[in-house]
Amino acid sequence: MSSTCELQQKMRIAVRCYAKPNNGTALLQVLTTLVPLALLWWAAVAGARVSYWLTAGVTILMALFTLRVFALMHDCGHGSLFRTQALNRAFGFLFGVISGMPQYVWSQHHNFHHTNNGNWDKYRGPLTTLSVAEYAALSPGQQRMYRQIRTIGAAPVGGFIYLIFNPRFTWLKGSIELLLHVLQGFVSRPFRGIGASVASFQTRYWQSRTEYWHMAFNNLALISIWVLMSFACGPALFFSVYIGSVSLAGGAGIVLFTVQHNFEHAYASDTERWDYYTGAIEGSSFLVLPRWLDWFTVDIAYHHIHHLSASIPNYCLVKCHDDNRELFASVTRIKLSKVLEASKCILWDTRAQRIISVAEYRSQQA
Secondary structure (H helix, E strand, O other): OOHHHHHHHHHHHHHHOOOOOOHHHHHHHHHHHHHHHHHHHHHHHHHOOOOHHHHHHHHHHHHHHHHHHHHHHHHHHOOOOOOOHHHHHHHHHHHHHHHOOOHHHHHHHHHHHHHOOOEOOOOOOOOOOEEHHHHHOOOHHHHHHHHHHOOHHHHHHHHHHHHHHHHHHHHHHHHHHHHHHHHHHHHHOOOOOHHHHHHOOOOOOOOOHHHHHHHHHHHHHHHHHHHHHHHHHOHHHHHHHHHHHHHHHHHHHHHHHHHOOOOOOOEOEOOOOOOHHHHHHHOOOEEEOOHHHHHHOOOOOEHHHHHHOOOOOHHHHHHHHHHOHHHHOOOOEEEHHHHHHHOOOOEEEOOOOEEEOHHHHHHHHO
């Protein structure tokens, strides 16, 4: 057996030992997330009577807990937070409503990312990283816009679009298109059943009837909560705190995800040369974060292990890494102070099969 194959085999065995969800640990994570978040909502509303600056400070803390909610939803999508599928589905739906993201639909797209991690022909991240050739074909103004959209300063705007606007807009737009399709079918073929018309409808917003109903239930539950909270504390205060906290959480999540796969010379293969194992080790970073930030992100910074096996619960990632340090020596480590630098790596060099920065691209052109 070659050294590379032997290393892969050792990693598979090591990783398999830690894929053991524990309901007690999972429930404790749920309680230490939702209870403080509820208390922070009370503090934000009460603080507004004293000072809006106090509410603003509470909103920032709420964003961290909302980020933790999204991270736990992520684990539920992999079926790794709880032992049973029923618990993962139930809490996944709840976390999806709180974070604004239809969990089931999101998890289908996210699992596609896991299946093709490092294959940049098939998946280029939520912001769609351009290849060098695609970037070169843009006008100077378009290139500047592309760079600005991917800065950390623009991340909260991306968080708003990703978690608040898009899930509502795509559901409404797709539902209207579905209704018009059924009505047109009734006019052109009045004796055709509604079920047949629905079955013939196709959209890029969902891939199955199950996905649609998950989108619908998520949106209806969330909009109902918006209405109740607006009556309870006033629409201006509620939406100020809600939009602020969720947008910040979404922005932090986008930055976190991006630097876990977009960093200097990260593995970025085409389909022909792609290898799953290489994508996990060389196409995923290990973010060396302060322990408090690891808590809020439920250790997703140990992303190399997560991509070797998504069935490992978040509360087992650190132990898996610590017990097998020698196996992960080649994984790229990125400190918090280097996140800004890594976030500048936004181009796919298809010739070298790696991720590069705009500065490196310019030096190549020179």
